[in-house]
Amino acid sequence: MNDIEKHYARIFNTPSGKQVLKHLRNITIERNVGQNISDNDLRWWAGQIALVHQIENIVKRGNNPT
Secondary structure, three states, X not given: OOHHHHHHHHHHOOHHHHHHHHHHHHHOOOOOOOOOOOHHHHXXXXXXXXXXXXXXXXXXXXXXXX
């Protein structure tokens, strides 16, 4: 585990950090965009989802000191 993973875990394990991560999930992963979304908007949305997943994965690694 590197230092940045520890920092992510420290930040997102606080009550405020958990609320921020929940908000990010709500506006990306759990958002329903409908079927009339344009190709450009779909690509933009997919990038945002990927970023939230990346943050979650870094936090998980930071929580596991192996």
